[in-house]
Amino acid sequence: MTTDYAAARETTEGRVFTVTGGDWDTVVNEAGSEERIVVNMGPQHPSTHGVLRLVLELEGETVIEARTVIGYLHTGIEKNLEFRNWTQGTTFVTRMDYLAPIFNEAGYCMAVEKLLGIEDQITDRAKTIRILMMELNRISSHLVWLATTGMELGALSMMIYGFREREYVLDIFEMVSGLRMNMAYVRPGGVAQDIPDEAIVKIRELLGWMPDRIDMYEDLLSGNTIWRERTQGVAVLDVTGCLALGITGPVLRSAGLGWDIRKQQPYGGYETYDFEVPTETTGDAFGRYKVRLNEMRQSLRIVEQALARLEPGPIMIADKKIAWPAQLAVGGDGLGNSLEHVAKIMGQSMEALIHHFKLVTEGFRVPAGQVYVPIEAPRGELGVHAVSDGGTRPFRVHYREPSFVNLQAIPAMAEGGLLADVIVGGASLDPVMGGCDR
C-alpha cells in the first residue's frame, strides 16, 4: 500500500534501500537557526523504552521543542481481533501492553462479560484469582519500571534487583498459567485453569520477603543524592495539566489527586478489599517513584487478602454455552486440553465432542451492543470499548491505552528543561510501546 519513501539502488545482491528519518530534512530546515540543533532520539535508543522516537530541538542543553513520534510497533491487534472469535481475542490483547498482560486480558474479558450480561455469574474463585494475578502483575510491572528507570539514571544495581524480583513473579505466572508472559490466562467467563498448590506456596514466599525488598529499594534510592537530584522537581505536571492531557495512574496520583478506579468506581470485587491509594503532592518524577513503591506495598496487601479468601470452587462460569468445554492442562508439549477431556470426547460422548467442536471453532454469540470497561492498569486507566453486532466475533474493540494517552505529556514535561531530563520525564510516565502502538 505504501509508495516509495526510501531511496533505492540496485546492487549485485538485489535492491538495497536506504532508510532515512522520513521528515528529517524538513525539520532541520525549519529549525533554521545555526545555534539550534535538532536531535533525533530513537526509535532505537536504549532509554526510550522500546521504539519511541523523540525529535528534540535544542539550544545548548535546553530543550526548546519536543516532538513525539510513535507507531513503530503498530501491529494491528484491534483489526486482527475482528477475524477471530471472542475467546481467541484474549490471545491477541494480552500482547498489547506486554508488561501488564493480565490487565489487558481482564479488561477485555470483563467487557465481553458485560456485553453478554453475565458479570454476576462469574464465580468468586475466578474473581479472586483475577485480582490476585492482576496485583502480582502490577508488582512485576512496577518492578520493571523501577529497574529500567534505575538503569537509565545510572542506578545499575536497581536494574539487577528489579529484574531479579520480577523474574520470581514471572515464575509464579508460569506455575499458574504455563506461560511467563502473554498468558491468555483470563478468559471470558472465568480463567483458563486453576491455581496449583505449588504456586500458592510460592506466592506466600513472595509475601514473606517482598516487603523487605521494597524497603531495601527505598533505602537504596530515596536517600541517594544522585537519585534525588535527578528526579526531584523534574518533569513536573500538576493535576490540571494531567487532567487536560488525560494522564491517569501513578502520574496523576503523584500530583495529588487520589483517582484510582479500583477505589472510585470499583470493579470485579475490589470494593471488598482493604487497601489504600498512595498519593504524593510533588507532581515530579520523585513523587511518581514514591507512588509506585507504595503501590507495590498495597498490591502485596491485596494479594494477601486474596489468598486468604481463595475458597475451593469452580473457576469457570457454569453456563456451558460460554464456558470453555475442557479444563486446560500443561502437558509435555505445552498448554492444551486435559487428557481426560480428550479421552471423553474421543471415546465416550459424541455429544460432548459436538459441543466442544461447536464452541471451539464457532464460538459463542454475543448480543449486539457496546460497552466501555475501564480498569486501573499499572500505567493508568485502561479502557476497553467493545462493540458486538450479535456475531461470534468482535465487531470492533478499541483499547484506551494509558501508555498512548500518557505519552502526550512528553512535550509538556520536557520543553524548557534539560536534555538529560527528557529521559527522566519519559521514564516517569512508564510508557510501554507495545501498548501504545497496539
Add this chain to the structure above:
Amino acid sequence: MTEVEPVGATAQTPPSSGAGRGMFGVQGTGDTSGFGGLRRRRAVELDSPRPYGGDFDEVVDALEEAYASFNDAIERIVVDRGELTLHIVPEHIAKVCQALRDDPALRFELCSSVSGVDYLGSDGRRLHAVYHLTSMTFRRRIRLEAAVTVEDPHLPSVTQVYPTADWQERETYDMFGIVFDGHPNLTRILMPDDWEGFPQRKDYPLGGVPVEYKGAEIPPPDQRRSYQ
C-alpha cells in the same frame, strides 16, 4: 404456451469457491447439531424512553439546562447495559463537550477515550466517532457518539475542550478517515505517513499471504473458510 422447464435441467450449481461462505459452504446458522443454544438473542436498544434510571436522568436534565440548543443537538439517547449514550448531531459535538466539561452540575473533567466504529451497511452515516467522558467529581461516565458519512467525514475537533483528544483524534483519523476540523495537526499517527486508505474501515481490502508452492495464496482473513 407456457414456458416449460426442460427436463434434466442442471441443478443450481454451487459457487465455485466456498470461501467466505462458512465451513463446508454451509448457509444460515450452519447448525446441524441441534445445538442452537449457542445463540443468545437480545433486541438492540435504539432509543431509550425516559426514565433512564440511575443518575442518567440527572445528567440529561443538567445538560438540557446547560446547553441551550439541546433539542437540536441530541439525536437520540440510548441506555444499554448500564451505560448512557448520547447520539449527538456532528456540528454540536465540540460545544456539547464544552458544556459537559464546564457546567457545575456535569463536570466531565476527563475525556477518557476517543475512537471510531465503522457500521458498514447500517445507513449512510456509517462512520461513528465515539467519546467516553468521565466525571471524577460525580464518578460518572457517559458516551457520546457522532455519525458522519464517508463522503463528508467532517466533525468539529474537541481538542480545544480536551487537549488529550489530540492523539486520539489523530488515531481515529488514521484508522477511519474521520476528519476533525480545527485539530492542530491532523496527521497519521500509527500508520506510516504515506499510507493509503483507512485500515479500520470495514471495507478496507485485506491482504492474503502468498505461499511459495505453485502460486498458491492463503486467502485474506475475511475470505477464509470458517464459521462466520
